[in-house]
Amino acid sequence: MTSSRFDSGVYAHRLRAAAAAAAEAGLSGLVITPGYDLRYLVGSRADTFERLTALVIPAVGEPTVVVPRMELASLKESAIVELALPVLDWVDGDDPYQLVASALAGDGAATVRFAVTDSMPALHLLPLAATLGTVPVLATDVLRTLRMIKDAAEIDALRNAGSAIDRVHARVPEFLVPGRTEAEVAADINDAIIAEGHTEAAFIIVGSGPHGADPHHGFSDRELQAGDIVVIDIGGPYEPGYNSDSTRTYSLGEPSPEVAHQYSVLQRAQQVAVDAVRPGVTAQQVDAAARDVLAEAGLAEFFVHRTGHGIGLSVHEEPYIVAGNDLPLTAGMAFSVEPGIYFPGQWGARIEDIVIVTEDGAESVNQRPHDLTVVSLPD
Structure with missing residues (x-):
């Protein structure tokens, strides 16, 4: 234990x-x-x-x-x-x-x-x-x-939390069945979060179809449908109380070419932002790294929140990865890198990892694939 x-x-x-x-x-x-x-x-x-x-x-x-x-x-x-x-x-x-x-x-x-x-x-x-x-x-x-600057014990705790939430995301596709409600999926995820070692689920977002365009949707009685893009953002405290927080996006069946292309841009933006993390780079420079990739593809207006937030005993704490924050990053800082794109009334997507600043770059505590995960539909 x-x-x-x-x-x-x-x-x-x-x-x-x-x-x-x-x-x-x-x-x-x-x-x-x-x-x-x-x-x-x-x-x-x-x-x-x-x-x-x-x-x-x-x-x-x-x-x-x-x-x-x-x-x-x-x-x-x-x-x-x-x-x-x-x-x-x-x-x-x-x-x-x-x-x-x-x-x-x-x-x-x-x-x-x-x-x-x-x-x-x-x-x-x-x-x-x-x-x-x-x-x-x-x-x-x-x-x-x-x-803000996590010690070795805290970094180990964040790694353990990250591995636990990765195990939950590995189980998510089995919950995403057309006809089930977001609330039913959330109940399964809640049980999985506990089963994988968290003390509780701090938050569960199941944003299917148009609900995925709301970054903080939560979950509802909407039934999942074939063709939906589904945003799953989940996390919670893992003893001794350090939080996980990871988002992956799923497609119920093969996505349209347009969705696949726009998602690939988001995936590149998230990776470029992670690659920008290292000591001496400012928080706002990491935010700009993600935002610039989306802007080049004409998607800047659909990225409506900051790129990340610090994490530890609290789900949201300093440092905040946002424009205007000129705080230089330091080894030991831990925060999310989570750009998203949101098309009101249609669909949304987000990719989120927790990263720890190292002496020469960044270590992600989340290892699940960043691809748009295609969930096979029942015959």
């Missing part, structure tokens, strides 16, 4: 890096409540309640966990115990915000400039700001580089 979190040494390194990043940003420290940042830093899947739970990471000193006494058991699933982090537990009637202030600034700090995770509820943000006498900034800017 795959572990629900990494070895504690991975989290110890991340905590040190977060403290160093806070110091470099001129902050007294970070206050991290439940959410993806807390999961990234200590492997905790704690939920946010009306009672405050927070990981306090001072720029100088030892991280501390502030937690309601009734929630102490939730720490056992994280790396907090193995890391032997100090825990300040509290009960109703205590002031948890004062505990955070003490852990963050000590008793003698005159000025505190701190950052909070973007998922902190106002229920906690406002009293914490009042206690410390200052409005915090977002920790996003401090943690974004750490979260």
Whole structure:
């Protein structure tokens, strides 16, 4: 069984890096409540309640966990115990915000400039700001580089997730039978996603015929028909919580020559974009690589979304592969490359791989063929 979190040494390194990043940003420290940042830093899947739970990471000193006494058991699933982090537990009637202030600034700090995770509820943000006498900034800017550049453990996790979703796509043709509804196909895919090792299906798109022209269609009661082009975009978390996300396009029977030609252009655009990925190239240059191929074929207006998004603990995170993003790529970044073409009322197609930036190029975690997969029709 795959572990629900990494070895504690991975989290110890991340905590040190977060403290160093806070110091470099001129902050007294970070206050991290439940959410993806807390999961990234200590492997905790704690939920946010009306009672405050927070990981306090001072720029100088030892991280501390502030937690309601009734929630102490939730720490056992994280790396907090193995890391032997100090825990300040509290009960109703205590002031948890004062505990955070003490852990963050000590008793003698005159000025505190701190950052909070973007998922902190106002229920906690406002009293914490009042206690410390200052409005915090977002920790996003401090943690974004750490979260964007995946470490070796994260890269392995993304590879495992990619292989699992590839196994699902290998089974998809058997589900695509004329007369079945998109919803029925989606139910089979959901079961396959779980069977292949995911903890759940985060999303399932079965866009058949004209529904394929809607990039975020989902699924419906429309029945599949012979001749349909079907977009299948699927993914979900794979322990320890890193997401898969892969799109392939299928044809129920042989496609028309026009569809085959336009799809071949899309296939070339996706490959050119993947080939453009390497350290130093900007996110917008990868977007342009795909877009230029489509533009040369007169298909630019039918590509209506960005080329990609980062992925990790969250399905969509930085970096975003989009025009205007001049962020240089760095080895360890992971994101989708997913150009698509969409003809309203007719059909659509998309090809999506998750790639990891290497020292000299890109590694795709998805290995399923990029061709338009022709599904044989029953006699």
